[in-house]
Amino acid sequence: MPSYAITGAARGLGYEFVNQLSSEAANTVFALVRSASTATKVQTLAGERKNIHIVQCDVTKPDEVIAAAEKIATLSEGSLDVLVHNAVAMDMDTMGMPPSAFVAEKAEMAVSAMDKAFSTSLYGALWITNALIPLIEKSQQRKIIHISTGMADPDLIKTTGISYAVPYVVSKAAMNMLVAKYAAELKDKGIKVLALSPGWVDTADMTGPPPQEMLDAFQLMLSQFQKVKPDLAGPITPEESVRMQLDVIRDLDEKTSGTFVSHHGDQNWF
Ligand SMILES: NC(=O)c1ccc[n+]([C@@H]2O[C@H](COP(=O)([O-])OP(=O)(O)OC[C@H]3O[C@@H](n4cnc5c(N)ncnc54)[C@H](OP(=O)(O)O)[C@@H]3O)[C@@H](O)[C@H]2O)c1
Numbered sequence: 536m537p538s539y540a541i542t543g544a545a546r547g548l549g550y551e552f553v554n555q556l557s558s559e560a561a562n563t564v565f566a567l568v569r570s571a572s573t574a575t576k577v578q579t580l581a582g583e584r585k586n587i588h589i590v591q592c593d594v595t596k597p598d599e600v601i602a603a604a605e606k607i608a609t610l611s612e613g614s615l616d617v618l619v620h621n622a623v624a625m626d627m628d629t630m631g632m633p634p635s636a637f638v639a640e641k642a643e644m645a646v647s648a649m650d651k652a653f654s655t656s657l658y659g660a661l662w663i664t665n666a667l668i669p670l671i672e673k674s675q676q677r678k679i680i681h682i683s684t685g686m687a688d689p690d691l692i693k694t695t696g697i698s699y700a701v702p703y704v705v706s707k708a709a710m711n712m713l714v715a716k717y718a719a720e721l722k723d724k725g726i727k728v729l730a731l732s733p734g735w736v737d738t739a740d741m742t743g744p745p746p747q748e749m750l751d752a753f754q755l756m757l758s759q760f761q762k763v764k765p766d767l768a769g770p771i772t773p774e775e776s777v778r779m780q781l782d783v784i785r786d787l788d789e790k791t792s793g794t795f796v797s798h799h800g801d802q803n804w805f
Contacts, residue, residue, distance in 0.1 A: 685804025
């Protein structure tokens with residue numbers, strides 16, 4: 536009975552991980568959500584599938600992380616096969632700014648934006664990973680996945696010229712380094728660790744037409760990404776991304792542990 540814990544499972548890719556993994560009755564899926572009371576979509580799915588367990592877990596809150604690990608341990612008899620740390624907090628106010636905008640005169644704004652990004656990509660990554668290592672160690676598969684972004688590849692930045700998304704990308708670069716460190720530490724325990732980029736994925740839950748600002752940002756990003764992949768038409772669906780990511784996770788072994796790859800299993804980020 537393989538077991539999976541997914542952080543940030545309320546919506547977007549986290550929800551889709553829960554959806555695809557729980558469609559196999561033999562899997563046990565722990566859907567870790569920042570706010571159980573507002574995670575209605577995944578709560579509905581859990582009402583239909585007995586193999587989903589909703590677990591309250593804001594990954595930035597150490598007490599909640601510890602309580603979540605205890606709950607998972609109780610429900611899974613002390614073992615967990617795969618952790619997918621997918622949760623992300625993004626500071627949209629500074630998303631369009633290049634590094635030179637983070638000046639000393641606006642230090643408070645800069646620190647707040649960095650803190651927000653690091654709260655999930657670094658601190659949250661540490662808290663949830665460390666709380667679950669004892670369970671993962673006792674499992675068959677022994678895998679830890681951190682969802683990163685191809686935007687944190689220096690070659691991609693150089694080719695596209697993308698200078699914005701600084702706190703987000705810097706925090707994901709830190710996450711990639713954390714993955715390499717964990718892989719080195721946990722090798723002897725047979726635990727494999729991976730930084731995995733999901734590709735460019737449409738996870739916007741839009742109810743009405745997108746605002747012009749969003750359309751402009753989309754066009755800019757598309758034209759920049761096309762410098763890497765000229766025939767890129769747009770983002771892929773969560774369904775396609777998660778299906779491909781699960782193949783990469785399945786193939787993760789000691790040789791690839793510690794690396795930073797895309798949903799293709801290589802450095803092809805789109
Ligand atoms: N979409 C893309 O194109 C893309 C590209 C590259 C990388 N990624 C990465 O893929 C992952 C998922 O992206 P996405 O597009 O699905 O994001 P998303 O739609 O914005 O969803 C983010 C999820 O993280 C949760 N979250 C935020 N702060 C949290 C916290 N402190 N503790 C626990 N959960 C928290 C949110 O919960 P609430 O619903 O409660 O707010 C939400 O469920 C992220 O790591 C992202 O960086 C995405």
